[in-house]
Amino acid sequence: MNILITGAGRGLGFQLTKLAVERGHQVIACVRDIGDHSENLPALAKGFPELLRIERMNVTREDDVAELAKKLSGESVKLDGIINNAGVLLAREHKIGTLPIDQLLLTFEVNLFGPMIVLKHLTSLLTDDAGANVVNISSEAGSFAGAYGGDYPYAISKAAVNMLSKQLNEELRPRGIRVLAVHPGWIRTDMGGDKAPMEASESASGILDILERKTIVSEEAxxxxxRGRQMSL
Structure with a gap:
């Protein structure tokens, strides 16, 4: 498979990239800053030179995304999967009365508008009728059933990602493309913290199984x- 992954420089994105090339997939690893790789993405690229390419793409800048889409299209690149992983978790300590609106707006720019921009420009490169998938990294925080009166920017942006995923799944279904919002679990990353019960590599393995359609996800989900189990909305 040829897979494009955003936010590939660290955390879950890096683990998805690492595992994907280890499984023999070709990966376009997208990072906001080509010089910022906290988990040594360039070293991984040296180890898998024929499978991994690193591209600079800030998902909040439509010009960046359009430029990469044009570049890939010019190379006749076709994608079998897109993983929208780039995300932020801001203003955790705030309730509604002190919520900094600038951090709310930034969260939406990265967590929601970023995937929308990516999909606007890159879904045309997805292969038709060949089992292509889009995975939008969501969260149980975006579940209405699990609302807990906190993390307003993150939770509301992820609820919107779920709606985006449903909308896009309906649009792309005639092309044989599946779109899913995936809760990765509480994992040990900079975002999840060191008290999280699961390694990012375990979550990455499950997500790739979904992308590869090894894990069968029910049609209505x-x-x-x-692990491909339906989450409560």
Whole structure:
């Protein structure tokens, strides 16, 4: 498979990239800053030079995304999967009365508008009728059933990602493309913290199984966990 992954420089994105090339997939690893790789993405690229390419793409800048789409199209690149992984978790300590609106707006720019921009420009490169998938990394925080009166920017942006995933799944279904919002679990990353019960590599393995369609997800489901189990909305 040829897979494009955003936010590939660290955390879950890096683990998805690492595992994907280890499984023999070709990966376009997208990072906001080509010089910022906290988990040594360039070293991974040296180890898998024929499978991994690193591209700079800030998902909040439509010009960046359009430029990469044009570049890939010019190379006749076709994608079998897109993983929208880039995300932020901001203003955790705030309730509604002190919520900094600038951090709310930034969260939506990265967590929601970013995937929308990516999909606007890159879904045309997805292969038709060949089992292509889009995975939008969501969260149980975006579940209405699990609302807990906190993390307003993150939770609301992820609820919107779920809707985006459902909408896009309906649009792309005639092309044989599946779109899913995936809760990765509480994982040990900079975002999840060191108290999280699961390694990012375990979540990455489950997500790739979904992308590869090794894990069968029921047709009616569009919001699932990393094992493909339907999540409550």
């Amino acid at each position: 569009f919001f699932v966990d990393h």
